[in-house]
Amino acid sequence: MKAMFGMILALATTTLSAHVHNLVDLQVVDRDSGRILDVQHKQGRAYVAGEPGHRYAVMMQNRTGERVMAVLSVDGVNAVTGETADPYQGGYVLGPYERAEVNGWRKSMSEVAQFVFSAPEWSYAARTGRPQNVGVIGIAVFRERAPVYAPPSPPIYRDNDWRRKDAQAPSAAKEAEAMAQRNQPAPTGAGASHDSAAPYAKRGRSEDFASELGTGHGQREWSQVNTTQFERRSSRPDEVVELQYDTWQHLVDRGVIRQPRWGREEPSAFAGRFVPDP
Structure with a gap:
């Protein structure tokens, strides 16, 4: 198998919890509020609620004692190359147990364009003619x-x-x-196919569940990385992780987030004696 080239991250790290998987944990952090977006689950899918106009970062944690490569897809676009995402493209190489942050679309070895929650029509994917997978972040993980x-x-x-x-x-x-x-070459596994290995890049999306958020092409900022040689153990990803994102209200409308009920007792006109400060 030909050697593949990935990217070594040399970025900020964090110790906060993540969306747990076998090889690599995936989480999304609102960079303007500093808050990790809570993960909601429905029918086997994972969702996070983003705030329009806020910058965000994708956090990846290697849970293994060996190097792995994560091909990062945002809205169906490879966040390193800008191509329509495919697991067989280049990605980010994480060292053993390494946790790293990706703040934007890679523009060079030292610069990214910030990930920003935007209206779907202003997303980078839509503006480059690829709106089909707006609203989903995914990684295809390969062992070395x-x-x-x-x-x-x-x-x-x-x-x-x-x-x-x-x-x-x-x-x-x-x-x-x-x-x-x-x-x-490394074994590919029985029944391995190009389409089955790239569900987040090839899947069509129903209009009823189309996200009201996309990821824009924000301001540029410094983000230094280096190159390294990485040979995949198999041509098929060892793990594929997806996080769908949308506005909080739209996730409520879709039944992903349940609104809390305010008060369970019968209302009373004379519940208190005096008027408290607000």
Whole structure:
């Protein structure tokens, strides 16, 4: 398998809790309020409520003791390359147990354009002609392929020439076999397909459930990263995580968030004796 190149994050970290998964935890932080957006669940999907006009960050926590690569999709767009998101594209490489913050669309090795909650028509995806997946943040996570260890050939007994020639033949065959194994691509798994591995990039969305929020292309800010070599263990993602986002009121209307009931007792005209301060 050809080596893939990802990005090493060199960004701010946090110790706050996240939306837990097996390999990488995903969370969204409102950068203007400093608040982690609470995750709501309905019918197997995860939702967060964003505030229009607020900047936000995507937080990723590697829960494993090995490097992983996360291909980040925002509104169906790769947040590093700007292409329509596909798991086989480049992404962010996280070291063992590393937690990192992505504040925007990557513009260069040292700059991003801020993620900003906006009206869907003003989202970066819609303005570039790709509005189908506005309102969803996703990551496709890949484990790293371990290097193949080729043991050294056993020593050959060289007491005379004919024995040396007989012994060299099987040794050369073993070396050729080891070389073939090193060049062999990682297994893709039974039934792996391009579409099944990229649900957040390919899925159409119903108008009834279309988000009233998108992610705009905000002001630029400094965000330094470096490149590294990363070879995927498999061509199919080891984990796909999605968070859908919308306005608070629209999530209430969709039945995702339940409004609390104010008071459970019967109302009374004379519940108190005097008028308290507001």
